[in-house]
Amino acid sequence: MVIEEQKSLQQEHTFGIQASTRYFIEINRDEDIVPVILSLTEDQKPIMILGDGSNVLFTENFPGTVIRLNTKGIAVISENEEFIIVRVAGGEIWDEVVAYCVERGWGGVENLSLIPGRIGASPIQNIGAYGVELKEVLEELETVHLETGEKRTFSRDDCRFGYRESIFQQTLRGQYFITGVTLKLAKKPTLNLGYGSVKQELERSGITSPTIKDVREVVCRIRRSKLPDPRDAGNAGSFFRNPVIRTDQFAGLKQQYPDIVSFADSNGVKLAAAWLIDQCNWKGKRAGDAGVHPDQPLVLVNYGNATGVEILALASLIRQSVLVKFGILLEPEVNIL
Ligand SMILES: Cc1cc2nc3c(=O)[nH]c(=O)nc-3n(C[C@H](O)[C@H](O)[C@H](O)COP(=O)(O)OP(=O)(O)OC[C@H]3O[C@@H](n4cnc5c(N)ncnc54)[C@H](O)[C@@H]3O)c2cc1C
Structure with missing residues (x-):
């Protein structure tokens, strides 16, 4: 070592x-x-x-x-005609695992293509994109306690997954090392095309009977065209979560702002944080090397030599202005250290 x-x-x-x-x-x-x-x-x-x-x-x-x-390995644990259960080592790169599954026709993760990061981190915030979340395919995960070194397996229910959250961000924050993740994938996949832009892009490409490979390609194409590449300008994707508010609070906002962008959610109504930030005129604003991306207001950017404190100060100003205008407190999605 x-x-x-x-x-x-x-x-x-x-x-x-x-x-x-x-x-x-x-x-x-x-x-x-x-x-x-x-x-x-x-x-x-x-x-x-x-x-x-x-x-x-x-x-x-x-x-x-x-x-x-950096541990590597994808091992088949069991399979039947409908499902295959695979154990993935915590150091595997998330998108390489997605590619591996899609190549073999194992469905369930194709909408999560191109999300950066490693398998071990994927349960921490229950990664999600284009209408799918990790919790839909996660069977269980292996951990080691960071104080005692004891091994413990968590079932999907034990992880208390929610929208961009899990028990590892709440009561057990910073306590467990996720060393392996077991996924249950479908051999006869049902495609999840509920998310508008994926469906539109498939139609635009003339694909009438899409496969999971088509979905992966389309998701990759949309992401490459939409999301700023950290190699061009440092960022951590969406800086804030989309806030979920009560339906009565939403009714009031909808009256005041008829164009407000919202989605149905089991706990109320989910608002597009990007829209809220954009309405406060933050798009493209810069304070030194800390900035708000000109096309994606949810993405805060390090244009070169910004410090973490400067990025955080910008995030505070954004939160303050959204709070004043809409009465909504944005919560960071990024882990601040
Ligand atoms: C351009 C861009 C686009 C993104 N798009 C999405 C998206 O569409 N959907 C989405 O959900 N996220 C998205 N993200 C966020 C990010 O990709 C995910 O959160 C990813 O799972 C982080 O993986 P990582 O390996 O980089 O984790 P890190 O950033 O290294 O760590 C994140 C947190 O997890 C903890 N952690 C990491 N590994 C382990 C482990 N093995 N055991 C215990 N704790 C651990 C860390 O301590 C930290 O608190 C995006 C980020 C970027 C930069």
């Missing part, structure tokens, strides 16, 4: 903010996970698990140990 000291994290996360960690360890084999956790002294803590850093904002140097998991 190699422990790097005072390692810069600038290249290790997609915002590209200058920050460092006191210690940095990469784990390449499952059997090393528990011994590494147990070997860390109090002086080397706290511990933070970093995937590809596509959902984090560093506002200061990390005082403990950052661990990155």
